[in-house]
Amino acid sequence: MIRLGWIRRHGNSVDEGVDRADRTPAASGSRPGEELISVTSKATGDAATRSRLTDLRQALRRFAPRLAGLQGRLILPYVILTMLIAMVGTYVITRLVTSSVRERFTNQLYEASRVAADELVRRERSHLANLRLMSFTEGVAQALEAGDRTVLTALLTPLALNYEVAAVSAVDLDGREVLTLLRDPDTGQMQALQGSDFSDFAPVVNVLQERVDELGDKYSGMMPITNYGAYMFTSAPVHVSGDRLVGVLMVGSRLQDLLVGMKAQALGDMLVLDESGKLMVSTLVEPEEGFAILELTPEEASSLTVPLSREVTLYGRRFQVVYTPMLLRRQQIGELGVALPSSYVVSAEATSRNTFAWLFSAGTGVVIALGYWLAQSIARPIMRLRDMSQAVASGDLEQASGMERPDEIGELASAFDTMTLKLRERTAEAARLYDETVKRNRELAEINQRLQETQQQLIQSEKLAAVGQLTAGIVHDVKNPLAVIKGLAEELKEEPSIPVEARVHLDSIRANAGRASAIVTDLLTFARQSTPAMVQRDICEAVRASLRLTEYLTRKGKVTVVTDLPDTTVLVTYDPQQIEQVLINLINNAVQAMPDGGTLRVTLRQAGEAVAIAIQDTGNGIPPENLSRVFDPFFTTKKEAEGTGLGLSVSYGIVTHHHGRLDVESQVGQGSTFTVLLPVEQESTG
Ligand SMILES: Nc1ncnc2c1ncn2[C@@H]1O[C@H](COP(=O)(O)OP(=O)(O)OP(=O)(O)O)[C@@H](O)[C@H]1O
Numbered sequence: 001m002i003r004l005g006w007i008r009r010h011g012n013s014v015d016e017g018v019d020r021a022d023r024t025p026a027a028s029g030s031r032p033g034e035e036l037i038s039v040t041s042k043a044t045g046d047a048a049t050r051s052r053l054t055d056l057r058q059a060l061r062r063f064a065p066r067l068a069g070l071q072g073r074l075i076l077p078y079v080i081l082t083m084l085i086a087m088v089g090t091y092v093i094t095r096l097v098t099s100s101v102r103e104r105f106t107n108q109l110y111e112a113s114r115v116a117a118d119e120l121v122r123r124e125r126s127h128l129a130n131l132r133l134m135s136f137t138e139g140v141a142q143a144l145e146a147g148d149r150t151v152l153t154a155l156l157t158p159l160a161l162n163y164e165v166a167a168v169s170a171v172d173l174d175g176r177e178v179l180t181l182l183r184d185p186d187t188g189q190m191q192a193l194q195g196s197d198f199s200d201f202a203p204v205v206n207v208l209q210e211r212v213d214e215l216g217d218k219y220s221g222m223m224p225i226t227n228y229g230a231y232m233f234t235s236a237p238v239h240v241s242g243d244r245l246v247g248v249l250m251v252g253s254r255l256q257d258l259l260v261g262m263k264a265q266a267l268g269d270m271l272v273l274d275e276s277g278k279l280m281v282s283t284l285v286e287p288e289e290g291f292a293i294l295e296l297t298p299e300e301a302s303s304l305t306v307p308l309s310r311e312v313t314l315y316g317r318r319f320q321v322v323y324t325p326m327l328l329r330r331q332q333i334g335e336l337g338v339a340l341p342s343s344y345v346v347s348a349e350a351t352s353r354n355t356f357a358w359l360f361s362a363g364t365g366v367v368i369a370l371g372y373w374l375a376q377s378i379a380r381p382i383m384r385l386r387d388m389s390q391a392v393a394s395g396d397l398e399q400a401s402g403m404e405r406p407d408e409i410g411e412l413a414s415a416f417d418t419m420t421l422k423l424r425e426r427t428a429e430a431a432r433l434y435d436e437t438v439k440r441n442r443e444l445a446e447i448n449q450r451l452q453e454t455q456q457q458l459i460q461s462e463k464l465a466a467v468g469q470l471t472a473g474i475v476h477d478v479k480n481p482l483a484v485i486k487g488l489a490e491e492l493k494e495e496p497s498i499p500v501e502a503r504v505h506l507d508s509i510r511a512n513a514g515r516a517s518a519i520v521t522d523l524l525t526f527a528r529q530s531t532p533a534m535v536q537r538d539i540c541e542a543v544r545a546s547l548r549l550t551e552y553l554t555r556k557g558k559v560t561v562v563t564d565l566p567d568t569t570v571l572v573t574y575d576p577q578q579i580e581q582v583l584i585n586l587i588n589n590a591v592q593a594m595p596d597g598g599t600l601r602v603t604l605r606q607a608g609e610a611v612a613i614a615i616q617d618t619g620n621g622i623p624p625e626n627l628s629r630v631f632d633p634f635f636t637t638k639k640e641a642e643g644t645g646l647g648l649s650v651s652y653g654i655v656t657h658h659h660g661r662l663d664v665e666s667q668v669g670q671g672s673t674f675t676v677l678l679p680v681e682q683e684s685t686g
């Protein structure tokens, strides 16, 4: 029961399972029920999975027919691969570019620091040159020794103005400021100031202590001057009469001005920190959170030997700041900082990322378009071949691909064309064979028909032969007594004693005996079936003779005779007497079939090796059921005295002996046609 229900539910695919279930228990010897159930449940699972897969495949086919096709199989993996490569490529190159942009950025900062450091060195050199000039100027040393502020001012102001020095300071041996001349940043005029304390300023202290390092007795340092900001000073000792130190002379530059110049070159904001990491000067506007954010701790400042990079937030933006030690005369006098907004990097990164993304998108587009074109060029001819195959399958054998390509598709197309050509040839051959078969069949049917006719004739001949033998005996026995009767009747009539009435009866006896004898003679002719005496003669003569002999009959029967005979001689080998007898018989029958008169048409035609004589009447015709019997001996529809039923059978026998044929066609009410067919050539016997 399970099995039956199961088969109905799952159809073909399960038949395998059933087969297996049927076979396995017999082989393994396990109980049939168990085996069947286990196999069934496993197969059910398989079938479900399979049907789900089929569903999925069908859904895919429905929704994306092109993707499921050849084009999809070619294009889809190609597109996925191209996009993957494009994405990975964009990522890698963007990363590379980004890192190089960052590197360039950092390098730019280092470069800015270097430019600034160089500028400081240049500035120091110019300080030294100016110091040399000033300290050797006549009267400067003496005025310093004397603490003469007026003379110093008078001597140094023109020099400072002339050499564009921003600051000049003179300090006596006790470290007290004698004079400070500062250039007013607004007016450019030199102003004499007082009030700065240089006693702890390292460049001053070093000179006053007459320290000399490997570079000499000059020192540099930075120092803030009230209301003017920080300055970078270079100090030099001032001596009189050879080597007696009388004070220190310093030339300085305003750091703010220096930084503004550097900023123009470095393209970033500059800042200067003192030795302890405190901010001294900056080109940046002070942020809300103060400059402290840009400063270094004393530890960081003192341990700064290589550039230090740091990111800070100023004005709500990210800045990258690079700190480098500020070295002058091999001494660290502070730290130099260069700051650049990080957005510069970010925007450079974004720009390059966008550029590459665009480039890769365009490249991907081009590659996909190329791939599509390629797939099309492969898939299109294949699809064309598919369409043509379908057309060929549905009977259109005139298909030809017309493709000429040097590749495998070309070979496929050529194979297809060859196949179609062969198919065409085979189909034509099949059609020819079919026609041939039909023709042969028809011939066979004709042969069969002839065979049947021949068989019919054979039967007819046999019938005739049987009747002939029988008749020959009877005729022999009857003919002699008839001759005696006839002879005696004639003799008796000559007897004078015979009364007149008796003579009339004797005439009647003689006539009837004669008549009986004639019938018996006919029968004998029929029975003998004597071999015809063949002569070669014009057959038309026989026809004309027959018509002449029946002229009385036709006239009497009001029958119009129409003849259609050839003008030329038609030589046929035949027995004239016998054939005339046949034709007379046929004409006789025709006239008898037209009791109220009609038309008798006699035609002679030669067709190849045979002649056909047709006797056609417009009489009452022969009913179909009698057609096959008319040639039978003694078959007659006529009254007893009128016909014996031997005419046609005798005629049939004669024609057969001539190796000919006697045919009949008839339509009741319309008439009949009897045709005598005779071969032209016969073995002549006469
Ligand atoms: N032209 C014809 N039209 C119609 N029936 C015919 C024709 N010729 C022959 N028949 C039929 O065939 C029968 C046989 O003819 P057949 O000539 O052998 O004998 P018969 O004419 O009857 O007698 P017989 O010729 O011996 O005097 C006829 O009785 C007649 O029924």
Ligand SMILES: [Mg+2]
Residues within 6 Å of the ligand: 585, 588, 589, 643, 647, 648
């Ligand atoms: Mg007859």
